[in-house]
Amino acid sequence: MYRSVKYLLAWLLLALPLVGLVAQPAVGNSVTDLKKLLGIGAPEDSFLNEDDAFAVQAIPAPGGDAIRVIFEIAEGYYLYRSKMGFTIEGGTAALSSAELPPGEEKTDEYFGLMEIYHGRVEINLPLERAHVGPEEVILHLAYQGCAEAGICYPPIKRKISLTLPPVEATASAPVDPEASEETGSFLVYMLAAFGAGLLLTFTPCVLPMIPILSSVIVGQGERLTRARGGALSIVYVLGTAATYTVAGVVAGLTGEQLQAYFQNIWAIGGLSLLFVIMALSMFGLYDLQMPSTIQSRLEGRTRGMGGSYSMVFFLGALSALIVGACVSPVLIAVLSIAIAAGDPVLGGLTMFSMALGMGLILVVIGFSAGFLIPHAGAWMDRVKQSFGVMLLGVAIYLLGAIPEVPVLLLWGALLIITGVFLGAVQALPKEKRGWQVLWKGVGIVLLIWGVLALVGGFAGKRDILNPLPLELLSGSDPTVENIDRDELFTQVPDMATLERELEAASRNNQPLLLNFYADWCIDCLRMEEATFKDATVLGGLERFVALQVDLTDPGNPLTKEIKRHFGVFGPPAMLFFDPAGEEQIRLRRYGYLSVGKFNQLISQLR
Numbered sequence: 001m002y003r004s005v006k007y008l009l010a011w012l013l014l015a016l017p018l019v020g021l022v023a024q025p026a027v028g029n030s031v032t033d034l035k036k037l038l039g040i041g042a043p044e045d046s047f048l049n050e051d052d053a054f055a056v057q058a059i060p061a062p063g064g065d066a067i068r069v070i071f072e073i074a075e076g077y078y079l080y081r082s083k084m085g086f087t088i089e090g091g092t093a094a095l096s097s098a099e100l101p102p103g104e105e106k107t108d109e110y111f112g113l114m115e116i117y118h119g120r121v122e123i124n125l126p127l128e129r130a131h132v133g134p135e136e137v138i139l140h141l142a143y144q145g146c147a148e149a150g151i152c153y154p155p156i157k158r159k160i161s162l163t164l165p166p167v168e169a170t171a172s173a174p175v176d177p178e179a180s181e182e183t184g185s186f187l188v189y190m191l192a193a194f195g196a197g198l199l200l201t202f203t204p205c206v207l208p209m210i211p212i213l214s215s216v217i218v219g220q221g222e223r224l225t226r227a228r229g230g231a232l233s234i235v236y237v238l239g240t241a242a243t244y245t246v247a248g249v250v251a252g253l254t255g256e257q258l259q260a261y262f263q264n265i266w267a268i269g270g271l272s273l274l275f276v277i278m279a280l281s282m283f284g285l286y287d288l289q290m291p292s293t294i295q296s297r298l299e300g301r302t303r304g305m306g307g308s309y310s311m312v313f314f315l316g317a318l319s320a321l322i323v324g325a326c327v328s329p330v331l332i333a334v335l336s337i338a339i340a341a342g343d344p345v346l347g348g349l350t351m352f353s354m355a356l357g358m359g360l361i362l363v364v365i366g367f368s369a370g371f372l373i374p375h376a377g378a379w380m381d382r383v384k385q386s387f388g389v390m391l392l393g394v395a396i397y398l399l400g401a402i403p404e405v406p407v408l409l410l411w412g413a414l415l416i417i418t419g420v421f422l423g424a425v426q427a428l429p430k431e432k433r434g435w436q437v438l439w440k441g442v443g444i445v446l447l448i449w450g451v452l453a454l455v456g457g458f459a460g461k462r463d464i465l466n467p468l469p470l471e472l473l474s475g476s477d478p479t480v481e482n483i484d485r486d487e488l489f490t491q492v493p494d495m496a497t498l499e500r501e502l503e504a505a506s507r508n509n510q511p512l513l514l515n516f517y518a519d520w521c522i523d524c525l526r527m528e529e530a531t532f533k534d535a536t537v538l539g540g541l542e543r544f545v546a547l548q549v550d551l552t553d554p555g556n557p558l559t560k561e562i563k564r565h566f567g568v569f570g571p572p573a574m575l576f577f578d579p580a581g582e583e584q585i586r587l588r589r590y591g592y593l594s595v596g597k598f599n600q601l602i603s604q605l606r
Contacts, residue, residue, distance in 0.1 A: 215282055218384050237359030511578055
């Protein structure tokens with residue numbers, strides 16, 4: 001009888017915090033409420049909040065067959081082993097029995113003999129997967145703990161969004177199962193990353209590098225051969241691969257984008273200046289070459305920027321660091337493997353393989369240049385001048401990441417000068433040839449495009465592909481075009497503000513859009529100028545609470561906390577929450593979204 005009464009009292013004590021929370025309208029954390037209810041006289045600041053007392057993170061296994069849950073329990077606190085529960089939502093994954101490590105035995109005054117955890121606890125959650133590809137899931141956790149000082153926290157529930165990597169292949173007859181499984185998964189990751197690199201070939205991650213490498217090769221002049229062109233391209237690609245490898249290692253260690261730290265006015269401006277200097281050398285204003293003493297020690301006397309293999313390697317590494325700082329769904333898929341596994345070696349190797357896939361087209365260009373590019377004469381001068389124009393275009397493209405630069409005015413000047421150079425304002429000779437007519441036509445098109453770019457630039461526009469929106473010409477309401485992101489989005493400086501906004505949206509039964517943005521993000525600027533100024537998009541967002549997290553400063557700890565909380569890799573990223581405040585993982589998107597794709601997304605959220 002006495003034992004039954006003791007158990008009943010214990011369960012009533014555990015239920016008291018929940019009763020207190022329901023009965024009292026005043027806001028406050030559960031620890032404070034519990035102390036008030038039980039009359040505990042400890043100072044309010046003497047206990048940690050739930051998240052600090054029991055920090056938790058979840059990491060998918062590299063093979064996609066398990067999730068590793070890690071608790072970091074603060075000193076003076078403990079968790080009950082029997083109070084832990086795990087469920088999974090979304091995708092095809094199902095949890096098997098959780099593999100809980102044995103705990104320490106503790107004789108509880110009310111519960112009797114219990115098992116508890118102190119310090120760091122790692123729990124393995126095996127998964128059964130019906131889908132072998134990547135999946136977005138939500139892990140639900142339930143746990144309860146106490147402080148040694150004498151209070152117990154109410155049951156805690158948490159949700160963690162995860163990206164499960166592809167299920168690794170299983171060897172048919174391994175001699176050493178663990179070693180064979182690890183080797184097989186590495187090969188799968190390497191091949192998948194190489195294929196992802198091929199998919200990025202014709203994206204902003206790679207396209208700006210083509211004129212950079214081409215100008216290096218053209219700078220060889222008469223010394224250019226197929227072998228030398230190929231060798232230079234391989235060295236350039238290895239330079240880019242070195243940067244991506246380091247980025248993968250950093251991602252595996254910290255979950256951060258290395259390139260984000262180089263997206264500032266000094267790094268971008270410095271590389272843009274380098275490309276302008278290279279472009280002017282393509283126009284014959286001077287010859288770029290290193291001092292003879294350095295050349296002799298490195299690789300002998302050379303002509304042009306492409307003469308030194310070490311310089312080409314450095315240029316490739318620098319280009320990848322700044323030009324290649326794009327966030328696309330393909331790049332996110334590769335980075336997620338390293339970040340999810342927390343493995344710097346895996347991160348470095350996967351990014352190295354992806355860089356090789358991205359560089360394949362560059363190597364092909366290098367080996368082809370030996371017989372496609374003429375070695376001497378007026379035609380060769382024209383080729384060099386063409387690559388000079390391309391280099392100036394790359395420099396302007398990079399400067400577009402700096403909001404203060406009137407980038408559309410620069411594009412307009414470049415297009416007009418190029419159009420005039422091609423003969424747009426010159427009369428054709430009487431004995432004209434087909435090529436002369438073609439170049440004059442191209443020059444006229446570029447001249448008109450440049451004039452439109454200048455007009456759009458003076459109107460504050462930045463998009464070279466849409467320099468003069470048709471809405472301005474049609475006389476429609478210009479106020480739609482003049483809406484800036486601060487008017488459309490509410491800026492979220494920290495996690496506490498975001499939580500308040502989520503709660504308010506849920507109370508008002510409104511869906512919510514959370515947009516991750518940065519000034520140095522080209523696709524972010526494109527969406528700001530095109531997608532988020534479209535009348536149909538603005539109309540569709542009227543029922544949404546639109547929030548924005550500014551990641552321009554990669555070292556800001558407040559925005560980094562938000563980024564890590566949601567597992568966001570970099571901008572642009574769009575997260576959608578339903579009126580209940582739950583993120584719809586299936587709708588999460590990275591990279592540029594056109595008006596049509598964005599409207600299709602928001603129409604799915606009711």
